[in-house]
Amino acid sequence: xxxxxxxxxxxxxxxxxxxxxxxxxxxxxxxxxxxxxxxxxxxxxxxxxxxxxxxxxxxxxxxxxxxxxxxxxxxxxxxxxxxxxxxxxxxxxxxxxxxxxxxxxxxxxxxxxxxxxxxxxxxxxxxxxxxxxxxxxxxxxxxxxxxxxxxxxxxxxxxxxxxxxxxxxxxxxxxxxxxxxxxxxxxxxxxxxxxxxxxxxxxxxxxxxxxxxxxxxxxxxxxxxxxxxxxxxxxxxxxxxxxxxxxxxxxxxxxxxxxxxxxxxxxxxxxxxxxxxxxxxxxxxxxxxxxxxxxxxxxxxxxxxxxxxxxxxxxxxxxxxxxxxxxxxxxxxxxxxxxxxxxxxxxxxxxxxxxxxxxxxxxxxxxxxxxxxxxxxxxxxxxxxxxxxxxxxxxxxxxxxxxxxxxxxxxxxxxxxxxxxxxxxxxxxxxxxxxxxxxxxxxxxxxxxxxxxxxxxxxxxxxxxxxxxxxxxxxxxxxxxxxxxxxxxxxxxxxxxxxxxxxxxxxxxxxxxxxxxxxxxxxxxxxxxxxxxxxxxxxxxxxxxxxxx
DNA sequence: GCCGTTTTCGGCCCGACTGTTTTCAGTCG
Ligand SMILES: Nc1nc2c(ncn2[C@H]2C[C@H](O)[C@@H](COP(=O)(O)OP(=O)(O)OP(=O)(O)O)O2)c(=O)[nH]1
Ligand SMILES: [Mg+2]
Ligand SMILES: [Zn+2]
Numbered sequence: 001x002x003x004x005x006x007x008x009x010x011x012x013x014x015x016x017x018x019x020x021x022x023x024x025x026x027x028x029x030x031x032x033x034x035x036x037x038x039x040x041x042x043x044x045x046x047x048x049x050x051x052x053x054x055x056x057x058x059x060x061x062x063x064x065x066x067x068x069x070x071x072x073x074x075x076x077x078x079x080x081x082x083x084x085x086x087x088x089x090x091x092x093x094x095x096x097x098x099x100x101x102x103x104x105x106x107x108x109x110x111x112x113x114x115x116x117x118x119x120x121x122x123x124x125x126x127x128x129x130x131x132x133x134x135x136x137x138x139x140x141x142x143x144x145x146x147x148x149x150x151x152x153x154x155x156x157x158x159x160x161x162x163x164x165x166x167x168x169x170x171x172x173x174x175x176x177x178x179x180x181x182x183x184x185x186x187x188x189x190x191x192x193x194x195x196x197x198x199x200x201x202x203x204x205x206x207x208x209x210x211x212x213x214x215x216x217x218x219x220x221x222x223x224x225x226x227x228x229x230x231x232x233x234x235x236x237x238x239x240x241x242x243x244x245x246x247x248x249x250x251x252x253x254x255x256x257x258x259x260x261x262x263x264x265x266x267x268x269x270x271x272x273x274x275x276x277x278x279x280x281x282x283x284x285x286x287x288x289x290x291x292x293x294x295x296x297x298x299x300x301x302x303x304x305x306x307x308x309x310x311x312x313x314x315x316x317x318x319x320x321x322x323x324x325x326x327x328x329x330x331x332x333x334x335x336x337x338x339x340x341x342x343x344x345x346x347x348x349x350x351x352x353x354x355x356x357x358x359x360x361x362x363x364x365x366x367x368x369x370x371x372x373x374x375x376x377x378x379x380x381x382x383x384x385x386x387x388x389x390x391x392x393x394x395x396x397x398x399x400x401x402x403x404x405x406x407x408x409x410x411x412x413x414x415x416x417x418x419x420x421x422x423x424x425x426x427x428x429x430x431x432x433x434x435x436x437x438x439x440x441x442x443x444x445x446x447x448x449x450x451x452x453x454x455x456x457x458x459x460x461x462x463x464x465x466x467x468x469x470x471x472x473x474x475x476x477x478x479x480x481x482x483x484x485x486x487x488x489x490x491x492x493x494x495x496x497x498x499x500x501x502x503x504x505x506x507x508x509x510x511x512x513x514x515x516x517x518x519x520x521x522x523x524x525x526x527x528x529x530x531x532x533x534x535x536x537x538x539x540x541x542x543x544x545x546x547x548x549x
Numbered sequence: 550g551c552c553g554t555t556t557t558c559g560g561c562c563c564g565a566c567t568g569t570t571t572t573c574a575g576t577c578g
Contacts, residue, residue: 041550044561048550079551117567119576152569204578217578245566250578252566289578291565309562309578316562327563342564 012093019093115164180213399428485524503535
């Protein structure tokens with residue numbers, strides 16, 4: 001759920017246009033969509049703001065230029081109304097009537113929609129009828145039996161909200177990809193092992209390899225006669241914190257993360273990953289959706305459950321344009337299906353034995369899950385212009401690696417050996433530089449110790465050469481970009497290195513400057529002749545901290 | 550609120566599960 005602390009309209013930080021950035025306007029429209037929903041607005045109007053938010057986020061052109069040249073409504077999904085808002089925000093830094101909407105909806109209502117099965121319609125009712133505008137007030141009302149008697153509510157919903165508030169407090173947010181994947185693979189394997197399961201596969205954002213994973217989505221293929229039994233076996237799993245829903249083809253669970261914390265098989269787990277897993281509260285939960293279908297429809301359901309939602313919508317629209325219809329059961333003729341829906345409609349589906357045949361029937365090659373975000377991949381695939389993605393096997397080495405000389409977990413030699421084991425041809429060492437300290441504790445390598453690392457690397461390189469090992473270490477540094485855009489270390493040291501990765505670490509002054517000032521300082525660093533690579537350019541730490549403007 | 554080459558009105562992806570429900574809205578995926 002979006003953080004409520006930043007729930008306000010952005011203010012201009014500049015005297016001249018552009019007064020707002022693409023990101024600021026995009027984020028605002030996302031919030032407006034949520035507020036409109038709580039305000040009971042037409043749902044397609046809500047979607048219009050979501051679409052506009054996406055359109056801005058994916059716009060490559062300079063927004064001010066587009067506005068000044070009166071081309072804003074040429075962007076698909078942006079018309080007169082929203083286009084007017086964008087122009088006003090960019091040119092004047094103001095937001096039309098949106099401030100009224102923000103004033104009208106208490107932020108507590110947004111938090112309330114975080115409770116499972118409590119959505120905008122009912123939150124609005126609770127607010128209008130009982131003046132409930134916070135989780136605390138909702139809890140009090142539930143405990144005092146004030147909800148059940150309300151028109152549109154009942155004893156079950158009141159009960160659910162109370163449980164939901166507890167679950168919300170335990171909810172630790174989305175999982176970073178590595179953690180989510182580890183959990184997901186354990187669940188996938190547990191389900192695969194149930195007798196008569198033909199196939200179980202992790203789908204959703206985990207299969208698309210997104211940076212963070214909201215929940216675990218699993219497609220399960222099994223013959224109809226076994227499905228009930230399989231569902232019962234899953235419901236008997238230990239560690240189910242809550243059953244959000246259980247039907248004949250879909251179950252929604254909240255799982256104790258502990259249930260999935262066991263590493264898979266005997267393969268040794270990444271040290272950092274196992275640390276991350278144990279760092280998470282033992283109290284943590286993770287949601288799981290399991291979709292159960294007949295083995296023949298597996299490819300369609302896998303494609304559907306892999307998403308993204310936006311990609312699915314485009315795929316379905318594309319099918320309609322071709323006189324077909326697509327759902328999670330098949331791809332079939334619109335006219336033949338008529339009024340039928342769901343599995344009935346898909347009775348005479350085109351036979352597709354895997355995902356690539358679905359895409360083929362829609363005039364495209366198979367699209368890798370990593371690209372399925374409606375970010376241009378449908379157009380690229382239709383025109384035969386899909387990029388060839390870089391695979392793990394394509395990697396020959398990496399330049400940004402730390403060792404125990406700064407804050408790494410492994411020594412230089414351990415790092416090198418592991419790289420050789422991976423079949424890499426080189427490894428660039430780039431430990432933190434001198435000025436990096438955390439609360440006074442020295443992290444980076446002091447200037448006078450850089451020579452030691454240099455000697456050790458030369459020694460190892462000589463050894464690889466003598467032993468005819470096709471591997472080389474490069475001695476670099478992850479050099480701090482200081483607040484004035486200068487690079488850490490003396491010019492002499494930097495000149496002696498094979499590569500200098502410039503990174504901003506002490507965010508302090510960067511946070512309080514605007515985008516263009518920060519960019520100027522970054523450019524200054526980049527223009528230094530010793531500079532090679534810009535490290536983590538946004539300063540963001542996933543689920544840790546925001547980046548700088 | 551946006552969109553359109555059968556369009557300026559009437560669609561906008563489509564389905565599972567629940568219980569607020571007795572024929573369907575809300576929520577979620
Ligand atoms: N056609 C269609 N498919 C949807 C819709 N919502 C979700 N899906 C499909 C695509 C999603 O990737 C998949 C799983 O839903 P999730 O809500 O878990 O989304 P996803 O896993 O992509 O992201 P997450 O990290 O879990 O937030 O279900 C929808 O509104 N329409
Ligand atoms: Mg998901
Ligand atoms: Zn760094």
